[in-house]
Amino acid sequence: MDYLIHILILISIYGILGLSLxxxxxxxxxxxxxxxxxxxxxxxxxxILLTTTGINFFFSILIGMIITGVCSLLxxxxxxxxxxxxxxxxxxxxxxxxxxxxxxxxDLTRGPLGIPGIGRPSLFGFSFSDNLSFLVxxxxxxxxxxxVCVYVTNSSFGRVLKAIREDEQAIKVFGYNTLWxxxxxxxxxxxxxxxxxxxxxxxxxxxxxxxxxxNESIFLLAIIILGGLANNRGAVLxxxxxxxxxxxxxxxxxxxxxxAQMRQVVYGLILIFLMLYRPQGMVGEYKL
Amino acid sequence: xxxxxKKTILTIIGLITIIALVVLILDRRNTSDSVINIGxxxxxxxxxxxxxxxxxxxxxxxxxxxxxxxxINGKQIQVTYEDDQCMGxxxxxxxxxxxxxxxxxxxxxxxxxxxxxxAPITEKAHAIVFASYAASSEISDxxxxxxxxxxxxxxxxRVAAENVIQHHFKIAIxxxxxxxxxxxxxxxxxxxxxxxxxxxxxxxxxxxxxDFRAPLTKIISAKPEAIFINPTSDAxxxxxxxxxxxxxxxxPLYGNFLGSGKNVQALAEAQGMIYFxxxxxxxxxxxxxxxxKYKARYGVYPDYEYPAVARYDSIxxxxxxxxxxxxxxxxxxxxxxxxxxxxxxxxxxxxxxxGDITNVRPVVNQIVNGQAVKYNx
Numbered sequence: 001m002d003y004l005i006h007i008l009i010l011i012s013i014y015g016i017l018g019l020s021l022x023x024x025x026x027x028x029x030x031x032x033x034x035x036x037x038x039x040x041x042x043x044x045x046x047x048i049l050l051t052t053t054g055i056n057f058f059f060s061i062l063i064g065m066i067i068t069g070v071c072s073l074l075x076x077x078x079x080x081x082x083x084x085x086x087x088x089x090x091x092x093x094x095x096x097x098x099x100x101x102x103x104x105x106x107d108l109t110r111g112p113l114g115i116p117g118i119g120r121p122s123l124f125g126f127s128f129s130d131n132l133s134f135l136v137x138x139x140x141x142x143x144x145x146x147x148v149c150v151y152v153t154n155s156s157f158g159r160v161l162k163a164i165r166e167d168e169q170a171i172k173v174f175g176y177n178t179l180w181x182x183x184x185x186x187x188x189x190x191x192x193x194x195x196x197x198x199x200x201x202x203x204x205x206x207x208x209x210x211x212x213x214x215n216e217s218i219f220l221l222a223i224i225i226l227g228g229l230a231n232n233r234g235a236v237l238x239x240x241x242x243x244x245x246x247x248x249x250x251x252x253x254x255x256x257x258x259x260a261q262m263r264q265v266v267y268g269l270i271l272i273f274l275m276l277y278r279p280q281g282m283v284g285e286y287k288l
Numbered sequence: 289x290x291x292x293x294k295k296t297i298l299t300i301i302g303l304i305t306i307i308a309l310v311v312l313i314l315d316r317r318n319t320s321d322s323v324i325n326i327g328x329x330x331x332x333x334x335x336x337x338x339x340x341x342x343x344x345x346x347x348x349x350x351x352x353x354x355x356x357x358x359x360i361n362g363k364q365i366q367v368t369y370e371d372d373q374c375m376g377x378x379x380x381x382x383x384x385x386x387x388x389x390x391x392x393x394x395x396x397x398x399x400x401x402x403x404x405x406x407a408p409i410t411e412k413a414h415a416i417v418f419a420s421y422a423a424s425s426e427i428s429d430x431x432x433x434x435x436x437x438x439x440x441x442x443x444x445x446r447v448a449a450e451n452v453i454q455h456h457f458k459i460a461i462x463x464x465x466x467x468x469x470x471x472x473x474x475x476x477x478x479x480x481x482x483x484x485x486x487x488x489x490x491x492x493x494x495x496x497x498x499d500f501r502a503p504l505t506k507i508i509s510a511k512p513e514a515i516f517i518n519p520t521s522d523a524x525x526x527x528x529x530x531x532x533x534x535x536x537x538x539x540p541l542y543g544n545f546l547g548s549g550k551n552v553q554a555l556a557e558a559q560g561m562i563y564f565x566x567x568x569x570x571x572x573x574x575x576x577x578x579x580x581k582y583k584a585r586y587g588v589y590p591d592y593e594y595p596a597v598a599r600y601d602s603i604x605x606x607x608x609x610x611x612x613x614x615x616x617x618x619x620x621x622x623x624x625x626x627x628x629x630x631x632x633x634x635x636x637x638x639x640x641x642x643g644d645i646t647n648v649r650p651v652v653n654q655i656v657n658g659q660a661v662k663y664n665x
Contacts, residue, residue: 001388002384002387002388002409003384003385003387003388003389006380006381006384007381010377010381100494103465103494104465104492104494106465106470106492110470111465111470112465112466112467112470113424113426113467113470113471113474114376114401114404114467116404116405116426116430117426200377204376204377204380204405205404205405205408206376206401206404206405207376208376208401208467210374210375210401211375211376211377237299240303241303244303247381247385248306250370250385256367256368256369259332259369259371260332260333260369260370260371261332261333263371264333282299
């Protein structure tokens with residue numbers, strides 16, 4: 001059963017990441033390919049604080065959220081100067097920058113050596129050291145974030161975001177300062193991703209920069225496009241599919257000489273067919 | 289609730305049910321008593337696949353040899369291969385699957401980035417982890433069930449520091465930023481400065497760089513007595529060496545395992561370089577034999593000798609352990625700690641109390657006239 005619990009924990013973490021990116025890409029229409037950077041900042045803050053100061057995990061989440069919030073505010077402000085395709089390219093650049101900081105600021109992050117021995121959370125003397133309790137924690141945090149996403153997207157704030165996505169000029173005419181709306185959702189999304197990062201660091205107990213590359217950002221984008229943009233359930237569904245699929249493919253029984261390669265090919269093919277027949281994603285309400 | 293929402297929820301429930309059923313069905317599968325199951329976790333796709341492929345191929349050679357000779361105590365060995373691309377998350381998924389579903393208690397793991405995250409769960413599950421190429425010095429303390437016949441960077445860097453300090457006090461070091469080179473660098477710096485040495489200049493570069501003139505000019509201008517070069521592969525090591533000489537540096541040169549490569553030894557720029565490498569550079573008939581078997585079966589020699597040779601030995605070490613104490617992982621663990629000297633393709637060695645190999649000293653060689661010769665100061 002440990003295997004199933006492990007997969008469910010990963011789904012919870014990636015579900016949070018999908019939800020967070022969906023706010024930015026799906027609702028506000030900002031094609032950001034830098035979410036793995038915020039995920040990484042959250043993971044590194046927690047990893048560094050837990051291994052060096054022994055501070056409580058839940059405080060480290062908060063500190064991670066604050067640091068990620070500040071970083072994403074600066075990045076989001078710079079990115080607000082870009083539009084459409086250029087926005088995507090600009091955001092991609094930030095992912096590369098943050099990744100090289102993880103890799104090169106070796107006094108702090110230990111660079112390519114990574115940080116081993118990250119502890120599990122504990123609260124009021126209860127330790128989430130076994131996987132089942134960690135799963136419960138991940139699901140609870142996931143549900144809280146899901147709730148926040150539903151609240152944000154159903155509020156008047158969410159409606160303005162959708163209006164920005166559809167026609168920014170028009171909503172500006174009505175006197176809305178669209179910059180603040182875009183910045184706000186970018187920062188909220190980034191802070192949510194940092195929570196996922198904290199969970200990831202504490203669960204895997206070892207992080208290194210290779211987890212937070214551009215590839216990871218593209219994977220997160222794939223989650224929400226596959227699940228369906230501008231739909232919170234879609235983001236979670238995308239995470240379920242993209243995490244489950246490679247695991248299920250372990251059991252297909254390819255001959256061992258080509259199993260690993262076939263797994264990747266089949267994974268890719270399934271994604272291509274899904275996109276071919278469901279271009280709006282499983283439950284999408286908006287197309288890029 | 290509209291139709292789409294219902295569909296979504298049904299799809300999610302459907303998917304979870306399917307995976308749960310798969311897991312439950314496989315969960316009931318009895319492990320056959322006539323087979324010894326071993327799991328393998330290594331990169332078979334992605335940038336680092338070359339290491340995983342080498343280890344996988346050589347594992348298959350060793351396992352087939354043992355099985356052909358009647359197996360171990362009449363049982364055949366069966367290996368289940370999983371791909372992790374050297375990423376912690378994937379390694380953890382693979383390890384959970386092998387331990388939980390396949391009920392495997394012996395895991396062969398390639399990368400340091402995989403050994404470190406899976407160690408907590410393998411310790412808990414009392415599963416043996418056997419690494420043959422994971423050099424990170426952190427692995428020594430990863431757990432009781434973790435063994436490796438890989439060379440810990442700590443060992444090589446100690447020997448390197450001992451040698452360099454005999455001749456030079458002020459040196460410069462240039463390193464690639466990879467887990468291997470950075471770990472070696474940090475260990476070397478600590479050992480060297482503890483012995484009274486000074487690092488007058490230190491430069492780092494990322495994998496894939498081809499132009500090193502700027503950092504090299506900087507370290508040469510710091511006027512070190514000697515330079516230690518610490519790349520991770522020929523791809524960076526060879527241009528690094530060439531450009532260092534192009535810039536007019538004629539002083540003493542030290543290097544890591546790079547010097548053990550035949551194409552590096554052939555370079556005019558590498559002559560005189562003293563290098564510190566894992567002991568596989570020493571030639572043993574067993575090793576030569578293995579490399580020929582590899583060539584015969586796969587058409588080429590292994591890209592990297594160390595993982596091939598060490599992984600081959602690891603299978604025979606495990607086979608010897610199982611033959612003596614059976615396939616209970618705790619018994620195997622106890623056996624390995626007490627194991628008498630093992631002679632394999634890598635040399636003659638045993639495990640210390642941290643599960644690292646001892647009795648084998650790193651090689652200290654100098655490149656002279658295109659050949660590696662034992663260095664005698």
